[in-house]
Amino acid sequence: MFPIRCIPARRIFALALLLAAISLAGYPVKAAWYEASSDHFVIYADDDEDEIRIFAENLERYHSAMERFTGRDLPKPSPSNRITVYAVGSAGKVRQLAGSTGVVGFYLPRSSGSVAYVQDIRNKEGLADLSTKVLLHEYAHHFLSYTDRFAMPLWMNEGAAEFFSAAFFAPDGSVYLGVPSSFRDFTIFWKEEEMTSVRELLDLDWDRLKGRNAKDKQSFYGRSWILYHYLSTAEDRSGQLREYWLQVLRGTPSLEAAQATFGDLGVLERQLNRHFRDRNKKSYHIKADEIDASPVAMRALSDGEAAMMHIRISADRGLPTQATIGLAEQARNIASSYPENPAVQAVLAKVEYDARNNDAAVSAAKNTLALDPDRGDALLHKGLALFRKARGASDAVRKSSAYDEGMASLEQLGSKEPDHTVPLSHAYRYFVEQGLDPTDEAKLALVRSAELAPFDQELWLITGMMHMNDGRIADAKAALLPLASNPHGGEKAEQVRSLLSFLSDKSEGQAIPVQDAISSYFNSE
Structure with a gap:
């Protein structure tokens, strides 16, 4: 699919995730806590310093390898918008935080800074352990969202993430992508009648997949991976995956685009099965001198930061308001022992905010700013x-x-970090929440905040509605169309499709007054 050398390689594992909430009170401290900071990630772990550094360096190598593979150089994120990764210990602690069994790691995309949770760091001779593989899978989604706002068909979206997350970090500094995944092997071939066919794979959407049993879902992910791998590496199908995707972008249904591009799907099915059995399946090798990875800065956390870490981990997970009330009480007790530590006081400000203690949050933030x-x-x-x-x-x-x-x-935050999404979006909210007409500068700030968070559907919906209010119909459609085509969009995607249908006969310059609705939405928070 992209012009990079193919080299045979070996195999690996795969994925899991989801949501809910729980506080990790009494989080045990095993070793000193460290922060590993780089251009795209901030990692917190109470583990061996060298192991944390290797883990952080591998994540940056992975980012660089994806840039090389796709030919896309992503802009460096604002410091506050980097992905924060917490290594929280056992699988049990990850599941507590996720609020779900069977989870070994998970990721929460946020325009104000995404968060990921993994188990203890394990650098296994170049291969990612299962928990880290979840992080690589989700980071692939994160990365690809910045290359195109239009969501891929479901099989391609998940197959691509599986393909990239099957990575091998070689001792010489090079990276292999698309390493054959032994974890997925057993999911690819059930009994023939239980296996997801290529035709079915190409036509599945998220709503139908959600209703299937666990075995069907595993088969879907496995078959998505092997199909993406085959179409990306088979020389006689070079360029077909890109052509298929372009046809889908032009509005051709996935199955129809596949038949036009791949030809007889029965033939493709047989070729795919042979590809699976091929023990010399290819991987993409990006040499060390082609990797341009950000350096990693290590820092040992202070005693106060370490004492507050279990509070921070739970708060960043996001808890129901009732749970944050108890968390805020714990945070106050710890913060009282470290009144001169700005990092501790800053966590207290966040937890008070999450608990909806506005005055206490402002007070803790002011105390922090007096120190820093x-x-x-x-x-x-x-x-x-x-x-x-x-x-x-x-x-x-x-x-x-x-x-x-x-x-x-x-x-003041925006002057420090011009690409921080929250000051940008709130430049617009400042006017609309008060029932005032926003300035042109504020409108441009909202658009910029959405551009910096292409995965944030709410930001793009508000941006589209702002354009509608101004009669910028073409811009409104451009903002909304990717939301309507999102295979994970469900009911929201259907609502956006209805909105686009409403816009279909509207003329450029025809203002559609929706600012009051935007204001009501903001003020209901």
Whole structure:
């Protein structure tokens, strides 16, 4: 699919994930906590320093290898928008945080900074362990979302992530992508009547897959991986995968595009089965001198940061408000022992904000900023807490004052990090939440925040509605169309399709007044 050398390689494991919530009170400390910081990741682990460094370096090598493979150089994210990775220990702790059994690692995409949870770090002679493989799988989705906002057909989306996450990190600094995955082998061939056929694979959407049993889902992922691998490496099918994807982008249904591009699907099925049995399946090898990985900076956490880490891990997971009330009490107890530690006070500000204790969040953020005036997370949660306080204020003067102070805090953060999505999106919210007409600058800021988070459907929906309000029909359609085609979109995608149908006969310049609806949505938070 892309012009990179193919070299035979060996095999690997695969995936899992999902949601819910639980606090990890009494989180045991095994060793010193470290932070490994690089251009795209921030990793926290209480493990061997050298092992953490190798893990962080491998993640950056993986990012660089994906850039090389796809031919796309992604812009470096704002420091606050890097992916935060927590190595939390056992599979049991991961499942506690996920709120789900059978999970070995999971990832939460957020425009304000995505978060991932893995088990203890294990650098297994170049092969990712299963928990890390989940991270690589989800990072592949994250990376690919930046290369094109249009979601791939479901099989291609998951097959691509499986393909990339089957990575081998060679001792010489090179990286292999698309290493044959032994974990998926047993899912590819059940009894013939239980196996997902190519025709079915190409036509499945997320809603139908969700209703299937675990064995059918495993078969889907396995067959998606082997089909993507085959179409990416078979010389006689070179270019077909790209052509298929282009046809889908033009609006051709997946199955129809496949038949036009791949030909007889029965022949493809037989070739795919032979490819699976081929013990010399190819992998893509990116040499060490082709890898341009960000350096990794290591830092041992202070005693206060280490003591607060189990609070931070749970808070970043996201908990129901009731659970955050107890977490905030724990955070206050710890913070009282470290009044001069800005990192500790900043975590307290976040937890108070999550518990909807707005005044306490602002107070903790101000305490943090008195110790470290440039602390970005304190500026963030001070601003967010003041915005929420303003929304709840009945007095017009206090409401306006809280909005002004909150925006000033977020603008200070934005001056430090111009590509931080929250100050950008709130430049628009500042006006709309107050029932005011946003400035052109504020509108451009909202568009920029959406561009920086292509996976954030809510941001793009609001952006589309803003364009509708201004009569920018073509821009509204461009913002909304990828949401409508998302195979994971479900009911929301159907609603966006209805919205696009409504726009189909609207003329450019025809304003559609929806700003009050946007304002109501913001103020309901």
